[in-house]
Amino acid sequence: MLTTALLSVAVFCFWGYVRPYLITERELTQMFLWNADYFMERIVVPGGMARYIGEWLVQFFVYIKYGAVIYALLFALVQLLCWRLTRNYLLSLVLPVLMWWLSLHTDIPMTPHVALVLTLAAMTVIPNKEGPALLVSALLVPVVYWLAGPVAVLIPLYHLRWFWSHPNTSIGEACAAGYLLLLCLTGSTRLVPYPLGELARGIDYRWEEDIIGTYQDMTYSTLLRRRQWEGLVRLSISHPPQSLASQNAARLALWHTKRVGDEALRECLQHSRRVMASAVTTSIMSNVYLELGMLNMAQRAAFDLMESIPNGNKSGRAMKRLAETALYTGQPELALKYIRLLEQTLFYRKWASSMRRFAEHPELMESEPLFQKYREIYKKADDVFFY
Amino acid sequence: MKQLGYIIVLGLVALTACRPQPRNVVEVDTLPDIYPDYVDVTVPAEIAPLNFAMTDDSVTRMEVEVKGARGGFIKEKGRLAQFSISQWHRLLADNKGSHLLVTVQALKHGQWSRYRTFKIYVSNDALTDWGVTYRRVVPGYGMYSQMGLYQRQLSTFSEKALLPSTQVSGMCVNCHTPNRANPDQYTFHVRGRHGATVICRDGQIDILSARNDSLGGSMVYPCWHPGGRYCAYSTNVTSQMFHLAQNKRIEVFDRSSDVFIYDAESRTMLRDSLTMRGGWAENCPAFSPDGKWLYYVSSPCQTYPEGYDQEKYSLCRVAFDAQTGRLGQQVDTLINAAQTGQSVSWPRLSYDGRYLMYTQADYGYFTVWHPEADLWLMDLETGQRRKMDEVNSPRAESLHSWSTDSRWFLFTSRREDGLYTRLYFSSIGPDGKATKPFLLPQRNPKQYYRQSLFSFNTPDFTIRPVKTDRRQMGRLIESDRRATTNVIDLNTTTDK
Numbered sequence: 001m002l003t004t005a006l007l008s009v010a011v012f013c014f015w016g017y018v019r020p021y022l023i024t025e026r027e028l029t030q031m032f033l034w035n036a037d038y039f040m041e042r043i044v045v046p047g048g049m050a051r052y053i054g055e056w057l058v059q060f061f062v063y064i065k066y067g068a069v070i071y072a073l074l075f076a077l078v079q080l081l082c083w084r085l086t087r088n089y090l091l092s093l094v095l096p097v098l099m100w101w102l103s104l105h106t107d108i109p110m111t112p113h114v115a116l117v118l119t120l121a122a123m124t125v126i127p128n129k130e131g132p133a134l135l136v137s138a139l140l141v142p143v144v145y146w147l148a149g150p151v152a153v154l155i156p157l158y159h160l161r162w163f164w165s166h167p168n169t170s171i172g173e174a175c176a177a178g179y180l181l182l183l184c185l186t187g188s189t190r191l192v193p194y195p196l197g198e199l200a201r202g203i204d205y206r207w208e209e210d211i212i213g214t215y216q217d218m219t220y221s222t223l224l225r226r227r228q229w230e231g232l233v234r235l236s237i238s239h240p241p242q243s244l245a246s247q248n249a250a251r252l253a254l255w256h257t258k259r260v261g262d263e264a265l266r267e268c269l270q271h272s273r274r275v276m277a278s279a280v281t282t283s284i285m286s287n288v289y290l291e292l293g294m295l296n297m298a299q300r301a302a303f304d305l306m307e308s309i310p311n312g313n314k315s316g317r318a319m320k321r322l323a324e325t326a327l328y329t330g331q332p333e334l335a336l337k338y339i340r341l342l343e344q345t346l347f348y349r350k351w352a353s354s355m356r357r358f359a360e361h362p363e364l365m366e367s368e369p370l371f372q373k374y375r376e377i378y379k380k381a382d383d384v385f386f387y
Numbered sequence: 388m389k390q391l392g393y394i395i396v397l398g399l400v401a402l403t404a405c406r407p408q409p410r411n412v413v414e415v416d417t418l419p420d421i422y423p424d425y426v427d428v429t430v431p432a433e434i435a436p437l438n439f440a441m442t443d444d445s446v447t448r449m450e451v452e453v454k455g456a457r458g459g460f461i462k463e464k465g466r467l468a469q470f471s472i473s474q475w476h477r478l479l480a481d482n483k484g485s486h487l488l489v490t491v492q493a494l495k496h497g498q499w500s501r502y503r504t505f506k507i508y509v510s511n512d513a514l515t516d517w518g519v520t521y522r523r524v525v526p527g528y529g530m531y532s533q534m535g536l537y538q539r540q541l542s543t544f545s546e547k548a549l550l551p552s553t554q555v556s557g558m559c560v561n562c563h564t565p566n567r568a569n570p571d572q573y574t575f576h577v578r579g580r581h582g583a584t585v586i587c588r589d590g591q592i593d594i595l596s597a598r599n600d601s602l603g604g605s606m607v608y609p610c611w612h613p614g615g616r617y618c619a620y621s622t623n624v625t626s627q628m629f630h631l632a633q634n635k636r637i638e639v640f641d642r643s644s645d646v647f648i649y650d651a652e653s654r655t656m657l658r659d660s661l662t663m664r665g666g667w668a669e670n671c672p673a674f675s676p677d678g679k680w681l682y683y684v685s686s687p688c689q690t691y692p693e694g695y696d697q698e699k700y701s702l703c704r705v706a707f708d709a710q711t712g713r714l715g716q717q718v719d720t721l722i723n724a725a726q727t728g729q730s731v732s733w734p735r736l737s738y739d740g741r742y743l744m745y746t747q748a749d750y751g752y753f754t755v756w757h758p759e760a761d762l763w764l765m766d767l768e769t770g771q772r773r774k775m776d777e778v779n780s781p782r783a784e785s786l787h788s789w790s791t792d793s794r795w796f797l798f799t800s801r802r803e804d805g806l807y808t809r810l811y812f813s814s815i816g817p818d819g820k821a822t823k824p825f826l827l828p829q830r831n832p833k834q835y836y837r838q839s840l841f842s843f844n845t846p847d848f849t850i851r852p853v854k855t856d857r858r859q860m861g862r863l864i865e866s867d868r869r870a871t872t873n874v875i876d877l878n879t880t881t882d883k
Contacts, residue, residue, distance in 0.1 A: 027546050193551045279713035296631050307530035333804040340837055385692045
């Protein structure tokens with residue numbers, strides 16, 4: 001228990017204080033909806049349950065502390081399950097450490113972590129006798145494969161423990177369980193529209209590209225969202241921005257604090273494709289464009305951010321931006337569509353509900369200073385083209 | 388066991404009793420505000436049930452009675468009018484050529500209201516096609532995460548993926564185009580790492596390179612010759628730029644575009660200088676149903692971004708000889724953009740040869756991004772053309788296709804929210820007038836269309852289900868093995 005407690009505290013402190021923005025920016029790449037369709041869309045593919053639970057957990061990453069607690073509990077659970085299965089403290093730390101390392105990679109979503117927990121939990125019901133163990137595994141392999149994905153390979157591997165302790169034992173059971181998993185894998189290509197290679201790697205185990213972005217960009221992005229201009233200026237001095245988007249964020253902070261003029265601000269804005277190189281830099285640019293009153297570009301950045309998410313997820317934060325820019329630019333029906341979706345989330349619901357009346361009664365925007373400001377800017381803006 | 392049965396029956400009775408029945412109903416002298424708007428629409432008897440709900444979310448319950456003018460009756464209760472498919476089809480079959488009378492009672496804030504009865508007309512014209520094919524894609528700027536080609540049976544709610552982008556990782560699949568709604572012959576284009584043009588003819592699949600240097604671009608917008616041997620393609624070098632204001636988002640334009648004929652039998656691209664002129668952008672090819680004419684649009688090339696709104700396409704046609712694969716010597720300009728000041732795109736001829744439907748906008752051809760884009764109809768017997776006010780809306784209408792019997796047509800429109808294109812159907816009467824369009828039915832349309840973040844793109848009818856093996860297709864596309872093609876320059880030189 002002491003090992004588990006120490007591990008949990010270490011994990012909590014790491015995510016809470018050393019890499020906090022990895023938590024919030026992971027949340028950037030999803031919009032968990034509390035409806036049946038959201039669940040059904042996920043559960044119809046192998047590993048879908050793991051993805052669903054993973055995304056359910058990540059919705060709480062809106063707040064750093066919640067995220068840190070979730071990571072701590074998750075890692076502790078893995079450690080406990082590993083200990084239950086191996087009865088070896090050292091071995092029980094191998095998977096949590098591996099998970100820790102994996103969770104630092106932003107191209108690896110929460111799905112494989114949850115898949116591991118589900119699989120380990122399922123493995124705890126495998127009896128300690130070879131015959132019954134094979135029988136239970138024959139039931140577990142297809143179920144765990146569908147719920148958690150190819151990490152179910154741990155079940156056949158678990159059968160090797162007898163061979164490990166008694167080398168004379170047959171590995172037939174492990175081979176049989178492995179063969180069953182292979183059958184599930186190949187059979188699933190007929191059921192779901194994914195190639196075999198993708199199913200073998202796990203549908204949402206790893207994204208093709210690291211689309212989220214660098215930790216430095218995440219830091220700039222967070223300060224920008226909080227409109228901490230002095231903090232951004234200090235950061236730009238201590239850690240000069242590497243990406244064009246972070247440079248724009250720093251320049252915006254300098255402009256807000258009256259250290260540079262308008263001309264300097266507009267540098268690097270127009271070549272939007274180069275600036276928006278990752279999800280986080282695109283998010284930065286959406287905020288920069290909004291601050292500058294470039295509503296169409298703020299909208300575009302939010303849209304591109306959502307569509308850059310490789311697993312087809314939407315982004316709650318981006319959708320919020322789409323809703324507000326739709327209101328500012330006089331598209332209330334469109335804003336209402338986004339608001340209705342946001343109302344099905346846990347953490348954007350309140351904001352969405354507060355915006356609903358403006359979408360349903362656009363005339364109310366006339367009496368709101370913020371709407372007036374942006375709508376006036378939009379009306380007067382020259383139509384410049386961006387590429 | 389018997390006791391258990393009684394308990395279940397009593398429970399069900401109790402549950403039913405708890406549901407509010409219409410009492411103290413107030414008569415309202417307006418039509419019900421329902422979603423989708425199926426009031427006074429004309430539908431084929433074969434269409435899937437027109438399920439609907441009240442637009443107002445505060446309505447907690449409805450009672451809907453659908454009576455056939457020639458007999459038959461359906462009653463539905465709940466938040467949603469969700470009709471049984473078999474009952475619906477029986478009712479429509481019994482009332483073909485007549486109409487249904489729909490009476491809606493709705494409960495809102497504890498008060499029942501009965502609205503004016505409306506009609507749904509059941510056309511005498513059968514919908515002979517099995518369903519539709521379309522691409523589902525987000526109306527984005529350049530990035531896309533998931534999309535795919537789908538088919539949907541029109542008499543039910545059954546939708547099936549033909550080729551979702553998950554099957555060919557990271558690919559953009561687009562413009563699935565069958566030959567006269569024949570699912571055995573189609574072509575579509577794939578963009579991305581394993582880009583290709585896929586041509587399928589009666590089970591034989593050719594995968595061509597996405598880009599062809601001799602064309603200067605890829606094979607983009609296709610139209611099959613009715614004979615099935617030839618397919619006209621446009622080849623486009625497409626760019627886009629983004630508006631900062633003006634309530635517009637995107638300008639899609641071609642730095643160059645041409646039209647050529649592909650001979651699928653000899654795998655030869657037939658380039659003709661008549662439709663590949665320097666300084667001109669030719670686009671959106673369409674064969675006439677008799678195969679003797681190739682229609683397309685043409686505009687002088689512009690400089691971008693300055694001249695983006697001066698790119699106005701005229702509607703042209705040129706004779707085509709299916710024996711030789713050659714174009715004629717002379718181009719007819721049917722609608723001259725210099726005279727109308729408007730731009731024509733997406734000409735589509737009805738299969739009976741009577742009408743040509745096209746999209747007209749202020750400029751350009753990528754009309755899905757043009758709120759002013761409307762459908763127009765040209766009567767090929769009289770040469771008269773008119774704006775189809777009966778189906779247009781203040782927002783973009785575009786991408787239309789005819790049913791194989793030429794009695795029905797479909798088109799996409801952004802009328803609901805200005806961004807997400809939806810699929811609408813209408814029919815053409817003997818007088819050339821179109822009926823009020825209806826939205827593609829869904830099992831729970833309010834929920835479906837509210838939740839969906841996809842647009843319906845490049846739709847077409849299909850006479851039977853498309854039988855594509857998506858796994859085989861995915862493997863072929865990802866294999867990067869591409870069929871070798873030849874190029875022949877025909878070099879006809881006649882000025883327009």
